[in-house]
Amino acid sequence: MPKTSTSSRHRSFCITAAVTALLFCALWAFSDPLPSFSTLLSRPNIKECLQGGRALNMNQEPLHKTFYDDPKIQYTIGKPLIDWDEKRSEWLKHYTTTMFSRNRVLVVTGSQPSPCKNPSGDHLLLRCFKNKVDYSRIHAYDIFYNNALLDPGMRSFWAKIPIIRAAMMAHPEAEWIFWVDSDAIFTDMEFKIPLERYKDHNLVVHGWPNLIYEEKSWVAVNAGVFLIRNCQWSMDFLDVWGKYGLKARTTRNGPDLEINLQGQIVPESDDQSALIYLLLKERRKWGDMIYVENEYSLHGYWLDIVKKLIASKRIEKRVPRLRRRHAEAVRESYEAELERHLAEGGERHDSGWRRPFITHFTGCQPCSGEHNLAYEGILAGWNERALNFADNQVLRSYGFVHPDIANGSYVRPLPFDYPGDEPTDSVDNMEFVFSVISS
């Protein structure tokens, strides 16, 4: 289903490209090429426009009617929206005069409307939000933070469903909605999501197929971080998934999912168990379009970071180009270089050198203060460390570093050619800090 709109845009782009090529060829036949002709052809303008994701014609609202003018269409969950692919295509058609990315991403996150009960909860939320804005800026994604409860019946882990639904309608230009829980932190700022890999799928979650289909485990997937395509399939899926949330308020322990998941620590029926239930019971209906990703970490464990950081610092010590200072806007070029060296250095899986892309403090519940005791260690400053670890990747472009990642209050200017071989430079201090905290 999602292919309809994508391919129609792709077709229209191809037609434009073909007509342009025809014009150039015709001219080529009639006159000598101008000196700048090859330069013109090699200019990557079009490519850049497609990549950048910001080449939408923001000033042009078509006078034609679109789905926005249909009073029957509603933004709220539980009001089925039909023919969304066609409606979205129709809207996009009015923007074919402008090219835009086939893979535009809108990051969506949020928290409760009122202040946290936990005294440091809001400060943590502020820093987690900053972390997501940093990642979004580096990769040219849009980001929307929501702190309104759009459906009073869908609280806590269910609140995201109506937000994603509304964001899809508000952003027909976005191909993907990337939901990231407030307590999940980007810990690899360089990592770029391999969207091409998901071209035949509509939902990408982190997990392990054998844990879903064989072990029926509650931790088989993580429902706090996922990519969902802006298409009819997703609208339908959100409606079905969300129904378990709506039902949950009518029964004390939520709807009977007719299945016992191994290791479930949340007593009521939550979004995660409902997702696994749908994968198990309606696999034929939904399974084919869901990509269960585990090649990189969408919800890594923070302690894993430590050894990865030391490994990547060793690569930087070996490869001078990776130590070059550069503008934040060109960081992605370094990702490619680092990636090559990571690949040389060993496997790319969790056990390899790569830092977790996202570190998820599930159970941390920064606001309620009623965190899960199984995650006791988290509140002892682990999230502070993870945030500073991530922030060091950002601050580097601004010439500064937190020398002690256990203390975000203090920064100092980053030495030139960092990390160098000087015995007194801060790398060694950092290695010391890490060896202590990971011991």
Added chain:
Amino acid sequence: MPKTSTSSRHRSFCITAAVTALLFCALWAFSDPLPSFSTLLSRPNIKECLQGGRALNMNQEPLHKTFYDDPKIQYTIGKPLIDWDEKRSEWLKHYTTTMFSRNRVLVVTGSQPSPCKNPSGDHLLLRCFKNKVDYSRIHAYDIFYNNALLDPGMRSFWAKIPIIRAAMMAHPEAEWIFWVDSDAIFTDMEFKIPLERYKDHNLVVHGWPNLIYEEKSWVAVNAGVFLIRNCQWSMDFLDVWGKYGLKARTTRNGPDLEINLQGQIVPESDDQSALIYLLLKERRKWGDMIYVENEYSLHGYWLDIVKKLIASKRIEKRVPRLRRRHAEAVRESYEAELERHLAEGGERHDSGWRRPFITHFTGCQPCSGEHNLAYEGILAGWNERALNFADNQVLRSYGFVHPDIANGSYVRPLPFDYPGDEPTDSVDNMEFVFSVISS
């Protein structure tokens, strides 16, 4: 000075445009126009790329050396950077294969590294940050939030100086840095900064020339919200301005500014008094490049919002096109339409119909809890109201509204064709709420 890089990019764009036009004209002379030819010509791709501000080639780091490779250049304040215009131009030269906006804006804001003493301070900071991210997304600006104290000697209102300095170096592609204090809120999400107006200036502050030069008033300008061009002039200005901050720590009441400003409520020498001092004492050196703006409000007073909202709702009731639902990405087109009706309805100044662009809760000091008593009313929920007032402009694109702007916890779906003429619709409730709070 700033013109160097701008004009060279402009020139390169003009050459490209001219060569392209030549190619098309040549073809026009040789063959019959293809049916789609006029359509092709009218395609606003190039224009959109320039406007979008995201057409930078993010994947290409030139192998040539740039200022980033010079170990003598430092990101820290107090280490003068010379020939920045040339250095920046040189860096930009490597991106001439890619077009980017002549007016790229990076919004910079931030707060202290540690949690607030005031229990609701961090929650307020979180919401103020969300508000800035919303504005930046709607207008396709990048945003950077800093909560590291880059120079231990420059705290409080001085902390921004080293941050802006570092941001200029980290973002050579940004033409403007837009500093917005953490306690300033965008209350007109549609308003687009008229950057063309400032093409001959390097610093834009809100203020009144007669209050600066005649009355020597401390409130003649506001130093908490300003635009500063990424150029050598600004590097020099930040160095000179920042010196008053560095001096302030060595003397109890700050450096002697040799001038008494009317109405100064901060006892020590602060960033605002130092700015006015520089305008008064070194007018010849800096004054010509500083634009003192007062045509729209960069730090409005919140109560002014009320009557403006009611006025703009009346316009919406009269003009059906302004009630059309639309994608968030095309909001700027509505701004133009609304602007026209605002102009018809009366003057555009503070006394007219326009909502304050930015409402600044100066003196609110959300973190310390040691707010200025002159602003007592602010803590009685005014900032909550201003935030919800602004959030309603954002939530509208997502199909929801806070019916009571004094209570952000509750939202409800926005009626179709809002604000309509139905006697029971929420507009009237809102007018009632506003009439109560503004009485």
